[in-house]
Every structure is written in structure tokens, then in C-alpha cells.
Amino acid sequence: MPYLKRQASCPEPIDCKILTAALNLFVKSGYHNVSIHKIQEEADVSIGSIYRHFNGKEGVAQALYKHILNELDELIDDVIANTQAPAKQIEEIIKQLFEHTETHPEIISYIFHTKHVEFLPNEPLMFDAEPFTRIKNIIKLSIDSNKASEMELQINNSLIMGSVTKLIQLRLDGLAKKPLVESLDILLEKLWQGLGVDLET
Amino acid sequence: MPYLKRQASCPEPIDCKILTAALNLFVKSGYHNVSIHKIQEEADVSIGSIYRHFNGKEGVAQALYKHILNELDELIDDVIANTQAPAKQIEEIIKQLFEHTETHPEIISYIFHTKHVEFLPNEPLMFDAEPFTRIKNIIKLSIDSNKASEMELQINNSLIMGSVTKLIQLRLDGLAKKPLVESLDILLEKLWQGLGVDLET
DNA sequence: TTGACAAGAATGAATATTCATTCTATTTTC
DNA sequence: GAAAATAGAATGAATATTCATTCTTGTCAA
The missing domain is CATH 1.10.10.60 (Homeodomain-like)
Incomplete structure (x- = not known):
């Protein structure tokens, strides 16, 4: 397994x-x-x-799906347990995802590069699944969002998870030459800058 | 009579x-x-x-694919013809995509929400297709990129197209309550800010 | 104007294939 | 030796594809 x-x-x-x-x-x-x-x-x-x-076949796909979402959930548990600031938690989660893209590309691919609805019509949409709603929440916390509207939260989330997903897909498709971890710092810098987050490292 | x-x-x-x-x-x-x-x-x-x-069936899917990529290409032609600054061209392209998401959701869905490799194995990956390489180029031009590395260009591209794609998918899945055009200004502001682009409007 | 004829477009029943699933026989485990 | 696990041949439903036939349209001779 x-x-x-x-x-x-x-x-x-x-x-x-x-x-x-x-x-x-x-x-x-x-x-x-x-x-x-x-x-x-x-x-x-x-x-x-x-x-x-x-x-049967669908049962296999479903078991896989749940198993992998579970592992992702545990990964988030770990990050939360070992990191304080939400923004740092996000950074660490992205880093972990990038690393796993190198070490377990199939797992990452099954999450980020698969249209599950087409064969698991009864599962909730993936970004409604536990680990991703949690990530969304951490993103919310990491950005000063007193007056942020629902819409703005969605944009922030799309900026972060959208670009991360895109990079992962490029890498999985062989269109990104280097391991994504090497892009991490630049990516984060641009993200936080765009989102107006100050990190007191 | x-x-x-x-x-x-x-x-x-x-x-x-x-x-x-x-x-x-x-x-x-x-x-x-x-x-x-x-x-x-x-x-x-x-x-x-x-x-x-x-x-046959695959032929239908292929004809559709080419037809739609063509239309997208023409859309870009139009934008380029009517807009000067590359950054403005990008803005206009995003706006058009957001608008099409409302008026022609099926077409946008076939482009942004479909895994073509799974049934058109001989077509090039979509983001290697004409319209998307052109968009990539415009992005390159729109950002001061004298010393930008290949990697940095890819990150910039992922930030823009990744977040746009993500928002479109959310909207298509019914998870974005409002038409995306309403998000356009905020999105662009954050994008340019993150990418360090100054727009002299 | 009419009717015969040809070309090619459209039809859909029949065929061939793929593939998930079932079921019984066999093996392993305790 | 009973119960659980495994095996894989047999089954049949789903579905892509073929092709002989019918229909449509345009042309031309009478």
C-alpha cells in the first residue's frame, strides 16, 4: 500500500x-x-x-481515494503540531507537497491530477474534502482577514492553491525541469507579497 | 390560397x-x-x-478540441489587436475568460475542466497548445523580466494561470457564488502586486 | 416540364469486441 | 476439518463499429 x-x-x-x-x-x-x-x-x-x-473496480478507486485523503490529513496534523504561525504552516504544507511530488509522484498525481467525479460520482468534490477545507481555514488565519469578504477569501485561496496545483501539474507532466522545492522560496515571496502578508521571520 | x-x-x-x-x-x-x-x-x-x-467517438472529441482551441486563439488575436500593453492584454484575456465562463460554460469547461490526455493521447498537452504558449509569452512580456530565469517565468505563469484556472473551476463546480468578473479587480491587484508589476493606468 | 439516372449522404440493424462481474473449484489458515 | 481466502474460467451486458439499404439532391435527355 x-x-x-x-x-x-x-x-x-x-x-x-x-x-x-x-x-x-x-x-x-x-x-x-x-x-x-x-x-x-x-x-x-x-x-x-x-x-x-x-x-470491484470502483471499490478499489474509492478505497485508494479515502486512503490517500487520510494520509494527507495526517500530514496536515503533523504540520500543525510542529508549527505555530498559520502562515508558516501553509509554507510547510506547500513544502511537503512539493517534496512528495518528487518522492511519491503517483500519490500526488492521484490527488492533483485526476478528475475523481468521473468515476466516483458519489464522493464529494475533492476540494470539499477534509484536508482541503482545513487548508482553506489555515489560509484564512494566515492572512489578516477581519474585513475580508467571502469572495476575497476565495481569491486568496485560489492564488495559493491554484499556483501550487499548477506547478505540481507541470512537474508531473515533465514540463518543470527542476524539483519544485527549488521554486519554493520565490513562490512564497510572490504569494505573500500579493496577499499583503508580513512574515516576521 | x-x-x-x-x-x-x-x-x-x-x-x-x-x-x-x-x-x-x-x-x-x-x-x-x-x-x-x-x-x-x-x-x-x-x-x-x-x-x-x-x-467515430474519438474523432468527435478531437474535432471539438481543435475547434475550441481555435476559437481561443482567435480570442487572443482580438485582444492583441485592440490592446497595447502586454499587462493590459493579460487583464483583458482573463476578463474574457471569466465572461465566457458565464456565457459559454460548456466550452470553458471542455478546456479547463477536462483531462484530454485520457482520451486524446496523441494531442499535445493542452498547455503546450498554441493559445496557451502565446499567453505564456504575453505574461513574459508583461513582467519586467530581463534577469528572470526560466524557473521564475514558470512561477509567474503558474501564479496567473493557476489562480485563474482555479477560480474558473470553482465557478463551474458551483462553489463560487458570484460571476467571476466581480472578482476580477481584486484578483488582478493581488497578482500584479505579487509579481511586482506597476500599471500606469 | 417531366422523368430517368447518378452520386453521395444518412440510416440503423447486425456484428464484434471489450470488460465488469459471477460462480464454483481449489488452496490456505487456524 | 471447518472457515476463510484465492483462483480464474465462464457469463453476459454494454458499446464501438460495420455495412447493406434507403433517402435526397442535382443533372440531363426527351
Whole structure:
């Protein structure tokens, strides 16, 4: 099973094999271009097992989705636990995302480069999911927003998460030559400047 | 003898009917969830015609893609013809995109809310397509970039196009309550501020 | 003006294929 | 040895594509 943090243990359990295989295939070809049979082949398990564990293809995609959102949520927990100022928390979250783009591109791709609605119609839109609403809140806190309207909050959020998402996608598509962490400082400088945030480092 | 006016002649040409139907269906359900038969039904033409005109489902999607990229290209032509300063050109392009999001949401959605690689594997990545490389160039011109590195240009581009894309997607998903044009001024202010661009209006 | 004829556009039933799912047999685990 | 897990061949529903036929339109001879 793909973990953001932990290493998978030695005798890989069958459901982890399935999820790992599915993740790789989904990311490479897109959900609809991947058949159960391909997953079965790649994971080196039987079709029966896939049905027993996940009750079919959509079940696999859904389990993956929830698993990864969970890990993202834990990542945010960690950042919050170890960082004080909201603005610093945002910086750290972005940094972590950029790093994971290098070390776990499939996971990041499944989050940031996939249109889940097209195969998980019953899941809430991703940016309504827990980790992203939390990020939105931290952004709100990090910017002096006494008199900020709903609309302005949305713009701030779009500036930060929009540019981060765009960079991640460029990198995943091979259009960004260097690891994103190298862009981090410049990006943050421009972001905070645009948003009028003063950081007393 | 008085006679009823003939049915309005000039019936919509068949390939337009097909493209319009396909666009609506693709945007609503996603390419892979739309069958040729649904297109046939929605367009009120025969399956044979779809094959005659576009040689199948993928052909329809491809024709749509090229058609829409073309229109976007023309939009940029217009803006360039009527606006001097690059920064103003960018502003106008963003404004047009925001307006089109209200008046032609399907078209904008097909551009900004679709993963084309998953069904048009032979088309270049969208942000490598003509209109977007042109936008990238205008952005480059609009920002004093004598000493700007490749990386910095990419960050600038991500800030602008990333936030614009994000806002458009929010609006298309119904998560932005008001038309985006109302956000335009604030967005531009923050963008230029972040990018260090002075506008002598 | 009329009717015969040709060219090509449109039709949609029939076909071929793909692929998710089911089901029974087999193996493993405790 | 019972229960749980795994296997993968068989099934059939969904769906892309083909193609023989019908319809439309334009041309030209009588």
C-alpha cells in the first residue's frame, strides 16, 4: 500500500498489492483505460480477490481515494503540531507537497491530477474534502482577514492553491525541469507579497 | 390560397449538431461515460453520420478540441489587436475568460475542466497548445523580466494561470457564488502586486 | 416540364469486441 | 476439518463499429 510516511512492511498483504497496482495504473492511463484484468495482472492476484477485498473496480478507486485523503490529513496534523504561525504552516504544507511530488509522484498525481467525479460520482468534490477545507481555514488565519469578504477569501485561496496545483501539474507532466522545492522560496515571496502578508521571520 | 410559412429552412448542419451534442454530454458526464449511442440520440442524427463525419467517438472529441482551441486563439488575436500593453492584454484575456465562463460554460469547461490526455493521447498537452504558449509569452512580456530565469517565468505563469484556472473551476463546480468578473479587480491587484508589476493606468 | 439516372449522404440493424462481474473449484489458515 | 481466502474460467451486458439499404439532391435527355 502506498504510504506517504511509513514504509510498507515485508510480506505485502494482498489488499496493499491491489491498491499499489491500481494506483500506478490509474495514474499512468486513467481510471477508464484500466480494466480489472490489468489490475489483476499487475498486482499478481486473482480477480476473485479484488472482488472479495474491494467489491470491484470502483471499490478499489474509492478505497485508494479515502486512503490517500487520510494520509494527507495526517500530514496536515503533523504540520500543525510542529508549527505555530498559520502562515508558516501553509509554507510547510506547500513544502511537503512539493517534496512528495518528487518522492511519491503517483500519490500526488492521484490527488492533483485526476478528475475523481468521473468515476466516483458519489464522493464529494475533492476540494470539499477534509484536508482541503482545513487548508482553506489555515489560509484564512494566515492572512489578516477581519474585513475580508467571502469572495476575497476565495481569491486568496485560489492564488495559493491554484499556483501550487499548477506547478505540481507541470512537474508531473515533465514540463518543470527542476524539483519544485527549488521554486519554493520565490513562490512564497510572490504569494505573500500579493496577499499583503508580513512574515516576521 | 394562404399557406403556412414553410418550416424555417437553413437547418443546422449535421456536423454542428453532432459537435454541440457531444460537447454537452462530454462536459456533463465525461468522455468515457458517454457512448456513441447517447451522442446519436442527443444530436438526433444516425450513428452512421457520426462515423461518416468524424470517424467515430474519438474523432468527435478531437474535432471539438481543435475547434475550441481555435476559437481561443482567435480570442487572443482580438485582444492583441485592440490592446497595447502586454499587462493590459493579460487583464483583458482573463476578463474574457471569466465572461465566457458565464456565457459559454460548456466550452470553458471542455478546456479547463477536462483531462484530454485520457482520451486524446496523441494531442499535445493542452498547455503546450498554441493559445496557451502565446499567453505564456504575453505574461513574459508583461513582467519586467530581463534577469528572470526560466524557473521564475514558470512561477509567474503558474501564479496567473493557476489562480485563474482555479477560480474558473470553482465557478463551474458551483462553489463560487458570484460571476467571476466581480472578482476580477481584486484578483488582478493581488497578482500584479505579487509579481511586482506597476500599471500606469 | 417531366422523368430517368447518378452520386453521395444518412440510416440503423447486425456484428464484434471489450470488460465488469459471477460462480464454483481449489488452496490456505487456524 | 471447518472457515476463510484465492483462483480464474465462464457469463453476459454494454458499446464501438460495420455495412447493406434507403433517402435526397442535382443533372440531363426527351
